[in-house]
Amino acid sequence: MKAMVYRGPYKIRVEEKDRPAIEHPGDAIVRVTRAAICGSDLHLYHGMMPDTRVGTTFGHEFIGIVDEVGPAVEKLAVGDRVMVPFNIFCGTCFFCARGLYSNCHNVNPNATAVGGIYGYSHTTGGYDGGQAEYVRVPFADVGPSLIPDDISDDDALMMTDALATGYFGAQLGDIVEGDTVVVFGAGPVGLYAARSSWLMGAGRVIVVDYLDYRLQKAREFAFAETYNFGEVDDIVVVMKRATDHLGADVVIDAVGAEADGNLVQHITAAKFKLQGGSPVALNWAIDSVRKGGTVSVMGAYGPLFSAVKFGDAMNKGLTLRMNQAPAKRQWPRLFEHIRNGHLDPSAIITHRIPLAEIAEGYHMFSSKLDDCIKTVVVPDAA
Amino acid sequence: MPYTAVKPSRARTSDELRATIPGWGADLDPAVRPSYPRERLEVPVTDTMPEQQQHEGYRERSIEHARLTPVFGTVAPLHGLSGWIRRLAYDRYSEGRALHWLLLVLGDRVDSAASGLRSFASLRPDNPITETGVLAELKRGGLRSRVGRGRIDLKHTWIDPILVAGPFVLGAVVLWRVTRPLRRRR
Numbered sequence: 308m309k310a311m312v313y314r315g316p317y318k319i320r321v322e323e324k325d326r327p328a329i330e331h332p333g334d335a336i337v338r339v340t341r342a343a344i345c346g347s348d349l350h351l352y353h354g355m356m357p358d359t360r361v362g363t364t365f366g367h368e369f370i371g372i373v374d375e376v377g378p379a380v381e382k383l384a385v386g387d388r389v390m391v392p393f394n395i396f397c398g399t400c401f402f403c404a405r406g407l408y409s410n411c412h413n414v415n416p417n418a419t420a421v422g423g424i425y426g427y428s429h430t431t432g433g434y435d436g437g438q439a440e441y442v443r444v445p446f447a448d449v450g451p452s453l454i455p456d457d458i459s460d461d462d463a464l465m466m467t468d469a470l471a472t473g474y475f476g477a478q479l480g481d482i483v484e485g486d487t488v489v490v491f492g493a494g495p496v497g498l499y500a501a502r503s504s505w506l507m508g509a510g511r512v513i514v515v516d517y518l519d520y521r522l523q524k525a526r527e528f529a530f531a532e533t534y535n536f537g538e539v540d541d542i543v544v545v546m547k548r549a550t551d552h553l554g555a556d557v558v559i560d561a562v563g564a565e566a567d568g569n570l571v572q573h574i575t576a577a578k579f580k581l582q583g584g585s586p587v588a589l590n591w592a593i594d595s596v597r598k599g600g601t602v603s604v605m606g607a608y609g610p611l612f613s614a615v616k617f618g619d620a621m622n623k624g625l626t627l628r629m630n631q632a633p634a635k636r637q638w639p640r641l642f643e644h645i646r647n648g649h650l651d652p653s654a655i656i657t658h659r660i661p662l663a664e665i666a667e668g669y670h671m672f673s674s675k676l677d678d679c680i681k682t683v684v685v686p687d688a689a
Numbered sequence: 690m691p692y693t694a695v696k697p698s699r700a701r702t703s704d705e706l707r708a709t710i711p712g713w714g715a716d717l718d719p720a721v722r723p724s725y726p727r728e729r730l731e732v733p734v735t736d737t738m739p740e741q742q743q744h745e746g747y748r749e750r751s752i753e754h755a756r757l758t759p760v761f762g763t764v765a766p767l768h769g770l771s772g773w774i775r776r777l778a779y780d781r782y783s784e785g786r787a788l789h790w791l792l793l794v795l796g797d798r799v800d801s802a803a804s805g806l807r808s809f810a811s812l813r814p815d816n817p818i819t820e821t822g823v824l825a826e827l828k829r830g831g832l833r834s835r836v837g838r839g840r841i842d843l844k845h846t847w848i849d850p851i852l853v854a855g856p857f858v859l860g861a862v863v864l865w866r867v868t869r870p871l872r873r874r875r
Contacts, residue, residue, distance in 0.1 A: 331743075358796065405730060405731065416757050503716075
């Protein structure tokens, strides 16, 4: 089969790989019909995530058709159209039993601090991802769901991570009616977090980024007020002025490890990998939220240390909430929101490319070319 | 004003927001939010374990784990010098030690360099043009996307070509040096 393969930082190509095999009775093999490139894939692409091995296939956002099932699989059958959450989880361990699917303890021998994720380095278990024609799906009775007939492939694809994560990020803000919510980052997760904040009763939603085309999308898609931090001297002061010098009730970091806006932080983290991530957006979140407020972190960071302004977080009495989203737990409610017209996830898709062009797709997304926000990858076998 | 107890007034009332924003307030009640409360029993608690995935030989694991997890990925097993470095990181240092992660990062760089060099002895050597996707600069408006748009990332974009092309240049220099004795013999 054809699959995207990592060759080292900034280098990927499409190679012929063996079709994945059933390795556990609970496995299924899924023929991928659509995959997406996620902002967090860029951390792998740039060599920021420890133990990213040459030969690995990325891709934790994908949907497809069940092609083979293991002997213990009961709920799926060959030919089923399924959406697969980016988390790999067993469904029965201490954490899964309590709904913390993203923290499953039974799928990642390489680390205890994170669960299993498709195509996201050995730090999350060493699984191949879905930017390929076929992918191995462990615990097939637990993770994947049949895509309802009235849900489009594109909407289902967005639900496998980006939408579920953005919506989960808004929930972690514990938004109450009338709250002012600031979202740092107008990428897919930030756009979905901003849009979801309204569902939870926000009184104002403000989105901050440095790319004008993404801020325009934030105004149109998420009905948000927007600020370009590249056009102001100090975005924290601007946020304070915008909130009557009180600070926002809730701030969501939807940027993560490669945040820009502070040259030293960005270069030491994103370019030279001396930190687990560039915590510029996280520090701005800590500074921009009001005392006693909540910071929700949806941006992905590496496991190494980062220079976070923790003292201010303590002094302000903040609540810091974060996690990888348990994607599947969000799905029933997200189906309702899509059906009721509250959310239109596929509206943020800007590009579609064949798998053969994935190297150029990564470069485009990484370099923010052609007003790229979300790229869908379509394998030949789809 | 924050210097009194009064919360800043809102530009739009809830009724105005409900009338203009699709779904405004649909999840106002925390009880309908799917991850509320954060921990909620989803299945009966049992002491059963999933069946163990079969494997042969060594499979690295964090020393913070009591055992190999029932299911794990099998892509790109440890090999060569990078494998030795990674194994040291897993066998010796917990996730709480910076050395664990720094060794894994070192293993990544060794893996990448060795794979690049090995590729030149294969039928498909690494290709800096196609693998970096740099042709997107021409096809996807590299100049148009950057110039005159106030992008603050342009302050450090100059580093990217060095980071991307550097390993290729370094590899070429190493190859040139290593093969010098062979060329002299001829």
